[in-house]
Amino acid sequence: MAQRLKPVDVVTIGVGLTGSLAALELAKTGLKVVGLERGAPRFTVPDFQSPAIHDELRFSIRKAMMQDNVKVPVTFRNNSDETALPIRRWESFLPGQGLGGAFVHWNGQSFRFQVADFIYKTHIEQRYGKTFLNACGPELTIQDWGVTYDELEPHFDRFEYLLGVCGKAGNIKGQIQPGGNPFEAPRAREYPNPPMKETYFGALFRKGVEQLGYHPYPQPSANLSRPYRNPEGLDLQQCVFCGFCERYACEHFAKASPQTVILPALLNRPNYELRTNCEVLRINLDSTRKKATGVTYVDGSGAEYEQPAELVLITAFPLNNVRMLLLSGIGEPYDPKTGTGVVGRNYTYQTTGGATVFMDESINVNPFMSSGAPGTMIDDFSGDNFDHSQLGFIGGQYIGSIMTNGRPIEFHPTPPGTPKWGLEWKRAVARHYNHTILVQQHGTSTASRLNYLDLDPSYKDAWGQPVLRMTFDFPENDIRMSQYVADKVVEIGRAMGGKIVVRGGTKRPYTTTQYQSTHNAGGAIMGSDPKTSVVNRYQQCWDVPNVFSLGASAFPQNGTYNYSVTIGALTYWALDAIKNKYLKAPGPLVQA
Amino acid sequence: MMLARPLHAAAAGIMAIALGLAWNASAQMLGDTRKHDSKRGAVIAAQGTAAGAPACAECHAFNGTSDGSGAFPRIAGQSAYYLAKQMHDFTSNVRVSAVMSPIAKALTPDDIADAAAYYAGVNAPFLPLRNSDPALIKRGEELAKVGSASDAIQACDNCHGPGGAGESPAIPYLAGQYAPYIVFELQMWQRGFRKSSPEAMAAVAKRLNDQEIAAVAAYYQQVPGSAKAKTSD
Numbered sequence: 064m065a066q067r068l069k070p071v072d073v074v075t076i077g078v079g080l081t082g083s084l085a086a087l088e089l090a091k092t093g094l095k096v097v098g099l100e101r102g103a104p105r106f107t108v109p110d111f112q113s114p115a116i117h118d119e120l121r122f123s124i125r126k127a128m129m130q131d132n133v134k135v136p137v138t139f140r141n142n143s144d145e146t147a148l149p150i151r152r153w154e155s156f157l158p159g160q161g162l163g164g165a166f167v168h169w170n171g172q173s174f175r176f177q178v179a180d181f182i183y184k185t186h187i188e189q190r191y192g193k194t195f196l197n198a199c200g201p202e203l204t205i206q207d208w209g210v211t212y213d214e215l216e217p218h219f220d221r222f223e224y225l226l227g228v229c230g231k232a233g234n235i236k237g238q239i240q241p242g243g244n245p246f247e248a249p250r251a252r253e254y255p256n257p258p259m260k261e262t263y264f265g266a267l268f269r270k271g272v273e274q275l276g277y278h279p280y281p282q283p284s285a286n287l288s289r290p291y292r293n294p295e296g297l298d299l300q301q302c303v304f305c306g307f308c309e310r311y312a313c314e315h316f317a318k319a320s321p322q323t324v325i326l327p328a329l330l331n332r333p334n335y336e337l338r339t340n341c342e343v344l345r346i347n348l349d350s351t352r353k354k355a356t357g358v359t360y361v362d363g364s365g366a367e368y369e370q371p372a373e374l375v376l377i378t379a380f381p382l383n384n385v386r387m388l389l390l391s392g393i394g395e396p397y398d399p400k401t402g403t404g405v406v407g408r409n410y411t412y413q414t415t416g417g418a419t420v421f422m423d424e425s426i427n428v429n430p431f432m433s434s435g436a437p438g439t440m441i442d443d444f445s446g447d448n449f450d451h452s453q454l455g456f457i458g459g460q461y462i463g464s465i466m467t468n469g470r471p472i473e474f475h476p477t478p479p480g481t482p483k484w485g486l487e488w489k490r491a492v493a494r495h496y497n498h499t500i501l502v503q504q505h506g507t508s509t510a511s512r513l514n515y516l517d518l519d520p521s522y523k524d525a526w527g528q529p530v531l532r533m534t535f536d537f538p539e540n541d542i543r544m545s546q547y548v549a550d551k552v553v554e555i556g557r558a559m560g561g562k563i564v565v566r567g568g569t570k571r572p573y574t575t576t577q578y579q580s581t582h583n584a585g586g587a588i589m590g591s592d593p594k595t596s597v598v599n600r601y602q603q604c605w606d607v608p609n610v611f612s613l614g615a616s617a618f619p620q621n622g623t624y625n626y627s628v629t630i631g632a633l634t635y636w637a638l639d640a641i642k643n644k645y646l647k648a649p650g651p652l653v654q655a
Numbered sequence: 656m657m658l659a660r661p662l663h664a665a666a667a668g669i670m671a672i673a674l675g676l677a678w679n680a681s682a683q684m685l686g687d688t689r690k691h692d693s694k695r696g697a698v699i700a701a702q703g704t705a706a707g708a709p710a711c712a713e714c715h716a717f718n719g720t721s722d723g724s725g726a727f728p729r730i731a732g733q734s735a736y737y738l739a740k741q742m743h744d745f746t747s748n749v750r751v752s753a754v755m756s757p758i759a760k761a762l763t764p765d766d767i768a769d770a771a772a773y774y775a776g777v778n779a780p781f782l783p784l785r786n787s788d789p790a791l792i793k794r795g796e797e798l799a800k801v802g803s804a805s806d807a808i809q810a811c812d813n814c815h816g817p818g819g820a821g822e823s824p825a826i827p828y829l830a831g832q833y834a835p836y837i838v839f840e841l842q843m844w845q846r847g848f849r850k851s852s853p854e855a856m857a858a859v860a861k862r863l864n865d866q867e868i869a870a871v872a873a874y875y876q877q878v879p880g881s882a883k884a885k886t887s888d
Binding site for chain 2: 106112301314316
């Protein structure tokens with residue numbers, strides 16, 4: 064029997080990016096906030112210090128910072144005719160676990176989504192006509208977000224200044240800025256910090272794409288180019304290009320994460336309480352099922368508690384937000400046969416890939432000297448930046464030379480035809496290790512009625528609850544798009560001086576055994592109509608107004624870019640509505 | 656080859672900037688095809704130069720252990736790149752010292768390279784020194800290996816290597832370095848007199864208080880074994 068605890072004002076389920084950010088905003092208003100984190104507490108000092116933090120086997124290969132999938136796995140299948148099986152080893156995507164969540168082991172690649180992304184369906188119909196989308200794929204179910212870029216701009220701005228993002232503006236209030244990305248959405252002001260120094264591989268990429276007439280710009284980075292104090296009064300230091308960013312925590316206070324830019328301002332507040340090693344089982348609803356009364360969770364000793372709360376924020380990894388809604392019976396689960404229901408619908412991912420460019424031996428790339436966001440890149444083929452009318456697909460990808468590391472276990476490029484082991488393999492690795500450049504593609508994932516999340520009928524977690532089941536494959540639209548961009552990447556690789564250029568691009572079937580992206584999105588999407596969305600434009604549940612589901616689970620489909628900064632902006636946007644509207648008059652912020 | 660050479664030079668320059676350290680000297684060194692002459696360096700160390708630079712050994716001893724007072728750093732076995740970089744910094748006033756600045760200015764780039772190569776190759780013993788208070792050393796070890804959560808200071812060893820063995824070529828060893836010298840240099844950074852590594856060491860030094868500085872200095876001075884012994888295993 065669960066022990067009933069003293070009621071609090073707000074509970075967050077998960078203490079990562081959205082959980083810590085939301086807690087800080089609400090704790091500042093004086094509310095009593097409790098953060099429930101299923102993982103362990105951890106801090107830059109002492110937990111992230113070297114040499115232990117640079118253990119490639121432990122963190123990159125054995126995924127020490129990731130969700131414990133012995134206790135809570137995700138099952139996967141490519142389509143609804145297959146039987147889903149548990150993913151026992153994270154490879155394709157890496158959900159974080161522990162204080163700070165995936166925002167600890169992220170790379171710091173810090174983009175804003177574009178204007179058209181937020182009005183995607185409207186935009187595509189206006190530019191290409193009403194029948195174009197159906198021609199690209201009758202299964203595609205793209206939607207508008209219910210919020211516009213202009214509404215989010217101040218929140219993007221605020222979030223970038225919280226992180227100290229380093230970059231060069233390409234468009235300030237409509238004025239194109241030299242050196243920046245001319246395709247970016249207009250921003251109110253320059254980035255808080257100048258871009259990172261350009262790497263050698265970035266300089267070669269720049270030279271290549273300039274020959275081809277494209278528009279290179281420095282990748283915006285939340286690994287810092289100089290020391291910075293953020294508006295919360297917290298200090299970041301300058302990145303030292305150690306080459307251990309993604310899959311690792313930063314030992315140097317140089318990467319924006321909850322530990323560096325949020326938590327120190329939150330944890331010392333007397334009205335905030337962090338409880339780690341606490342697994343939330345469900346959100347409890349009252350008899351009307353229209354109001355949440357709090358959450359039930361199990362602590363590290365196995366004791367069960369009921370924590371009553373006025374406001375419940377689901378702030379877990381996107382996949383876990385969706386699972387929490389399903390476990391709690393909030394919203395109607397999506398039924399792919401009829402197309403009705405909403406929870407689990409429009410699960411999307413990210414299309415990735417890219418070319419491997421083998422250079423002359425005189426080109427010393429030194430990939431080990433790198434940061435998580437060291438790229439030089441172009442947006443000429445991102446989103447809807449190019450004319451799709453004759454192409455038969457929607458969407459696009461950015462192209463960039465973004466080599467985040469040259470770590471010994473993970474990075475040993477060899478050209479096609481090289482044996483997979485033995486002396487010849489070793490010779491090829493020695494020849495190519497320091498003379499190979501990766502050019503990446505990274506882009507949109509189009510929602511399809513065939514792709515969705517639901518509860519697995521067979522597999523249970525360590526607490527006896529159904530695990531999440533993922534049904535996903537890339538729509539043909541996305542394959543056509545990615546293969547189109549792959550051709551451009553090959554041209555770029557040759558222009559860079561590549562002796563051998565190995566073509567990439569996204570392929571079917573989607574596999575969970577190869578790393579692609581941790582930008583899992585959708586499943587609890589936002590919108591203007593409760594029939595096609597789980598949450599309204601403020602990420603408030605249509606069915607239970609005192610529950611908000613924050614984060615990328617709200618994306619109706621995924622845009623071109625790495626999504627963390629857009630999550631941050633959406634979170635500030637939702638918190639602004641909670642503070643200024645909801646708390647004054649609790650109830651639905653949008654009438655259905 | 657005609658194409659490859661200039662590209663190679665560009666590589667050195669751009670990657671050096673990417674490391675985020677003041678690395679101008681590195682690009683010069685990498686572009687420099689002259690082989691460093693450590694025998695000539697030994698002569699400079701012992702006798703100084705005809706142009707008027709005094710012998711390095713006058714303060715640093717011929718084996719680079721200096722005199723143990725801590726007024727002069729131990730330079731034996733320190734990386735040649737680092738030693739030469741410091742000399743160029745004294746020449747350009749990035750580092751300022753009433754003693755070292757005029758000496759550095761009296762040396763040619765070849766003199767500097769040769770003397771640095773000589774001292775980098777010396778494997779000198781550690782002088783017996785009186786240890787500090789064990790509690791102070793323990794506090795210093797904590798800062799060196801773990802850092803400080805309350806002051807948001809990362810472990811010194813992150814960059815200076817396990818046990819302060821150094822991360823050659825750019826980052827000097829601290830193991831066995833004299834405590835008064837470490838204290839003095841951290842204070843120079845705090846007060847803005849030492850302008851090398853402004854983005855890393857100045858920021859760290861400003862976070863340390865006097866007690867913490869005394870502690871890390873006391874710890875590193877007594878780390879047993881030489882930097883070489885640490886890195887070779």
